Amino acid sequence: MGFAFVNNSRINGITSLNSKMGHFNFFSVHHFNITDVTVTAPGDSPNTDGLKFGFCSNINISRTHIGTGDDCIAILSGTTNMDISNVNCGPGHGISVGSLGKNKEEKDVNGLTVRDIVFNGTSDGIRIKTWESSASKILVSNFVYENIQMINVGNPINIDQKYCPHPPCENKVKSLCARYKLR
Template sequence: MTCNIASAFKALCLSLLFVAVASRPTFRPKVFNVQSYGAKPDGKTDNANAFTKVWKNACERRDGSSKIYVPKGTFYLGGVEFIGPCKNQIEFVIDGTLLAPANPSDIKQDTWINFRYINNLFISGCGILDGQGKQSWPLNDCHKNTNCPKLAMTMGFAFVNNSRINGITSLNSKMGHFNFFSVHHFNITDVTITAPGDSPNTDGIKFGFSSNIHISNTHIGTGDDCIAILSGTSNVNISNVNCGPGHGISVGSLGKNKDEKDVQGLTVRDIVFNGTSDGIRIKTWESSASKIIVSNFVYENIQMINVGKPINIDQKYCPYPPCEKKGESHVQIKDLKLKNIYGTSKNKVAVNLQCSKSFPCKNVELIDINLKHNGVEGGPSTAVCENIDGSARGKMIPQNCLN
């Protein structure tokens, strides 16, 4: 359903609902239109002060909920922070385009639009978050340049609970699109995330120290991970997501820092990976500083279309200096089920299960795997198994290498 049709349908439903309850007292949210506070949709006036003023008034309202409305038009916005706690529930409806500064140094914070310390925040609409990242991507060379500039992520959430995002589009972020830290009970639905496949570090959705996250009916195409699940995250449910281009759905990298926490309870179902470098990916640092557990993962009904490494457990992760390949990962992976994974692999090794010698993978189940090689090397697909305890049943292409 297109945005305009959806809006019309929503309006019709609301009008019918209004007729039905006209005889009852109504509790509508108070609407705060950003243009009423001086915001200009001209694509060049910095509206940060107007948006901050709107947020303050909406957040402090005590009698009933608040609705912040961004109408159609292009609203240029320097870095802005929306900080709670608020007195009520806030709905933030974006139907226009929010335009970031093209020059990365014009954003003086590490996230362009940041929400902190808020409960019951509902972001929706047909709008676009335009990160204008093209000018920033050539500067993103921190792996070889210690003086690289710090680039802003598009939208961040920290200490935000019982909230959701629905319907909006994030376009051409400078770094990651959506970043979540210490966020609990959060739903992401019908979101579109887009950046070119060669744009560095433009992760789609990134979570750390978060729990009870649901992502569904979402399309993500970026230059890095479509979704990244990091330290301290639990109970994540991902379904009906199209991923590509990008680096797949990644857990990690994990183990690099001493203060990391376990990652547990991930369900990934009904996913299409199209042209990604990886599909299912778990990566832990070879010389890890922390001993943590990665457990209770289910991957089911997943299609791979020309994916570089469809199934990739890499416990020898060491992407660039100064990291050194000198030890075994101390991250324990266990209780992992992969069921009905099918499609095509660019590499001959379609199933790569490289686990830690010190902490072998435990209880890994492979059920109905059908991954055919269609790359330039020729020959059938193969599997690699190292330091892994598990079982396989059903159709197995490539041939199972588990003991």
């Protein structure tokens, strides 16, 4: 389900079950509240982000349960002033900022509060990912994480500045070239 250019609205008490791709996508959405939402997909289902935001502002997410095969919540370029509280995440890849820096048009991500969260059986908890060779200069700032509980989480905090989901990757190619003295 997609929301684009929506202002001053909300979703409440809805369930998304076994979507074949991402469940809820938000683009250029402002002043939006999400409460009592349940998102469920198998832990091994690819590209099933729960909630994905790009170029959004003043978003509140609360009393929500998200279990997917990808990011529970994905926060992309240009998203500001987001408050996430009382969310259960798992399975999935946690709450992710990024990936950032792939395209020139990307904007800063600013003002994120994540509190009273339970990560259970996720690969990551809190995650920030940027491409190694960034096409743009992006600032990620004013983040607050508090009262976070991690249960069976692979990487509780994962800051990856050499994100590369589809090898070969630039840093791996360089290291192989150095190892074999290739140019």
